[in-house]
Amino acid sequence: MASSSASQPSRHPTSKGVVGSQSTPTPTLKVANAPRELEREPLVLNNRSIGWITNAIAGVCENPMPMWWWPAFILSFGGMMTMFSLIAYLVSTGVGVWGLNQPAAWAWDITNFVFWIGIGHAGTLISAVLFLLRQKWRTSVNRAAEAMTIFAVACAGIFPVFHTGRVWFALLPGYLIPFPNANEIWPQFRSPLLWDVFAVSTYGTVSLLFWYVGLIPDLATLRDRAKGFMRRFFYGLFSLGWTGSNRHWSNYEKAYLLLAGLSTPLVLSVHSIVSFDFAVSVVPGWHTTIFPPYFVAGAIFSGFGMVLTLLIPLRSLFKLHDIITLRHVELMCKVLLATGSIVGYAYGMEFFIAWYGGSPYELYAFKNRAFGPYWWSYWAMISCNVISPHFFWFKKLRVSVVFVWIVSIFVNIGMWFERFVIIVTSLHRDYLPSSWGYFTPTWVDVMTFAGSFGLFMTLFLLFIRFLPVIAISEVKGVTPQADPHHPLGGAKEHH
């Protein structure tokens, strides 16, 4: 292994790499270019130079933050502190300060958990799945989306952990983490809740690694531009001494590809496992086999909603229109449309099978969703998730950023309601009418959830402040200026 290490000189300097060394037949076929109206737009507009890209992106976190940043930060920070205070209140008083109780023993906490975890999925989808599909447009949005993933996972983790009440038991070795302990007990691996622990912690860890790996070259860029000691020290520390060596790039690109290849099944598994929390049970409305892919699609749907909610203001506020172009917005709208349609298919299939299967409990659960006491949440979900994305069949609406931004917020709302509908409507009416109830959140529920947005935004604003919001080296890599065989990359005609 060591002999093949890239920092060592290659033993056969003249040997060619194995990949693609078999020569490809060169097309002699001359094909007409696409008609003008079907031409693809470039990924970076106005033919910007490589240096311009560095300045535009690095400038965001090098220049002082604009005026709006401070009030936004103070507001978010306040929200975050509210949430932490309420958590302290919960830990000292008991989990009863939340409104959940029998029969709805899961309510806002798990709704918020699934909501935030779902938000995260778009980040991984953009960074990993689109990378594997060689969708180059991802480079403009993946950094912010990945950051969003990590912050969303942080927000998500809070809810189930504090729902355990006596949190220290959840965190002590032996209870959730398999570790030898005085009780000689082991975690129960038949429980989907334990699968969650592994899935979410793996997801958080791998997302962080993936994000960090992507950041290393950009941190080196910031390091090389930095003026003050603190910036030079910290960017220097975290860029690990990256030089841009091609021997490093070679391993780096392979590692990046592999991490993308690992993140893709990971992102599928995480929300599938979250869906198992419900689907392995026998609760009507929860036990349905389409839950895993349906949850994943819903998660990506909600995540893209959040990406658009964040990036549309970001591109305007920092004048990044040439890098995050209308084409990017349009493509993300198409993803919303696709995943929204898959979610719609799943809603339809659930209802259809509830009828088809002939189980009266199942059918009742679904009728109760639509026409029971929580009808408003069901129809909020349907109108936000099933109806609103279909506006994006029209190009005019896809490129109207204000409209897209508004719809993206509706998507977020709708997906929160989806989880609420699944969790609360299935639980609030138990099999016996004597066990029926109606869940209402307490002010602590509401403020904790609102405060989690404070945590999310605080982290996101700090990210804007200190780290490059767009993957500098990756955006450079997809421009024609970076292609050694393109005239803009300096290729000369050999005639």
Place this chain on the structure above:
Amino acid sequence: MSALSLKTYGMLAEFGTPADIFEAAMRCRDAGFSKWDVYTPFPIHGMDEAMGLRKSPVGWFTFCGGFTGFFSGMTMIWYMNGFDYPLVVGGKPLFTPLYAFPVSYELTILLSAFGTLFGMFFLNRLPKFYNPLFKNLRFRKATDDRYFIVIESADPKFSVEATRAFLTDSCHATAVELVED
């Protein structure tokens, strides 16, 4: 040369476009240098072939990580729930790969990711905070929009004059200078 090489790290050549450095890299490869490298702000497609690098072995680290993850997961679950403290829960068998799968799967991914990351760090000898190249002000553009080739003085074919001439005349570098260690 030997007295000089104690102090010099290598010869740094700057290039203005990806095409130029691509061409130069192939010339360096064909000239038979062994301790040399290309520095670019982004990975250039085909550069590995142009430099004559072999395929990256990072995948093996990933595979080993994943293999360890999956089997340690399965073994752990069998030991904990099936052997050391067997409890019947939900009418399920004491051990079956079926319920052990989700956690083993996550561990596969987790350890694969660790294998990939640390494998990449190991192969690249990172972190490496001190590097003679960092002392060169020109080289700071290597993470911005300039492209560099460094031929180290430790290379057996290195000689200050000949290498400088090679980089300037054959490779058409826009600037060439010595980097001290």
Place this chain on the structure above:
Amino acid sequence: MNPALRISNNWMAFFAIAALFLTARLFGAEHTDSHPVANAVEHAGHGHDHGSAAESVSQFSLKQIAHSYLTAYMFTLSLCVGCLFLSLAHHLFDAGWSASIRRVTDTISSLLFPWMTFLVFPIIGFAWHGDLYGWFYTDPASDHSLDVKKVLFNRETFSVLLPGVIALLGLVGGTLRKWSVAQDKDGAAHWTSKSRKLAAGGIFLFAFGTTLVCFFLMKSLQHQFFSTMYGVYYFAGSVWVTLITLYILTMYLSQPGKPLEKVYFKRQQQDLAVLFFAFTVFYAYIHFSQYFLIWNAALPEETFWYVLREVGSWKWVGMTIIFGHFFVPFLLLLNQDIKRNMAVMVPVAVWAWLMHYLDMTYNVMPVLHPAGLKLTFWDPLLWIAMVSILGALFRRKYQTAAPYPLRDPRLNEAVTHHEVPTSAARSASASTH
């Protein structure tokens, strides 16, 4: 092509079907009113030891032929709907690399109408004859699970809706092909725009239509069983087998001297292999999830379906599917270079065909042979016959137009979608830039 041969291709299907009935009649298959299939399902559904009625199915009985025919039909249908999906996806994603093979997918999916529509009628005939679906001759009043869905599950709706939906899907595929052929002449952009709009609606028709078709044809063999995932499950397996089929087909079509030689390259072939790999994982994910959720919840109204499939040798068929449908191709294709290695990919393709056929068998046959896998000569015969019919029809139709969309706006991307030239190939290719 020889006109006589063309005619024979045309009517091959008719002859084949006629021969089936005739053979069965000759060998004295009989139809009774007791409907052993229905009984077998009911018994299996209640977990009892099933009666001997189903065990004694003669291999010359119409029941055997009907089930073998259904299995073969589901297999070929997979290829058609798989291709339809790829064509739709091409338009919806505005893809570039797949432009050069789109004529192939368009042509195969257009076979859904009229040919696959036509080939479904024997199944309807078998059903009316009482050879396939237990619910066809079950009184809804005596069966709750049938009673609740009798609006959809009645003989008349089945007989009209099933061919109707298949025909509709075929019309979408056929129209996409027609417009693409029309674009060959004028290269106008509006054909592409129109196709996109059709694909937008078509994908919904595809999703719900395919689900309904596989519910009607396969799931309704045991109408008591329900799973929301079932449509996705059939879809995943179908696209999986379609991708590897296309891989081999396009490899053949891009040989020197063959029509795709100049527009289809290794990189696109690798992309197909990568997609095949992705669907290997996707199928495993879908099937595992379905099984896993049913296993965990252990509700008798669902588990009976898998319980029946864990009896006798069916258990081993299931295991073969787990390993053969997932682990073998998954582990083989992990390496990137393997995806271009014909010495591996051709056997993988043959294997994938076997696995998909086995998967269809696993869905269809346990109803007829609850004791274990029982293959008769009908199975390979009908399978090969049906695939040959489809292949011949494809061959004929493919030759009626250009082999790839000549003036597709994305064809330029497809033909330049090959490796960045290596140092060796570079000087040769530099002149084209």
Place this chain on the structure above:
Amino acid sequence: MSDIFPKWTNKLPAMVGVAGAILVPTILAGITYYFTPKYTRVGYQPKQPVAFSHAIHAGQLGMDCRYCHTDVDKSWFSNIPASETCMRCHSLVAKDSPKLALVRESYSTGKPIPWVQIHKTPDYVYFNHSVHVARGISCVKCHGEIQKMDEVYHSKPLSMGFCLECHRQPENHIRPNEFVTQLDWAGEFDGKKAVHDWKVQPGISCSTCHR
């Protein structure tokens, strides 16, 4: 940057790696040792209001445990003796000892002596003394060698693992019923046979103790 990071910093990764390889197992080992009842509970020896010596009563005098803890073989709870029990002897023996002032006061006023409880299972554990005592599990198994203690202290961890050890292999811990309160008994006994004959079936499922 190299003016910020001197040359020796290139050794940092290796140093951090080695330090981690030492520190992490140490911390984990520390947690497993110090965060358990073996460390936190064993040795707990509160000052009791009356200087009662088990070593004198149970050891030297050889009194049976059940003389004072009368219900230990009949009830889930092993009772603390009332002052009356003490006074049966101490109205005659050492009747004016200043050490027994509190006992006499309790006896006359009826106010109980505020003994400090040492052994306590958590509320979520269902523990029944009688079922253990009646099946040959000696007091010494959980309370240690009380007959040698001048002042009682917590000598066994009483963690869940401690309970499980015996529940999994009762044959190693069981003794003839007549010797249950004979704390220093060291005879030979066929535990396996007793477990079989007496139908000793200690559960290890959750609901055995957490009901």
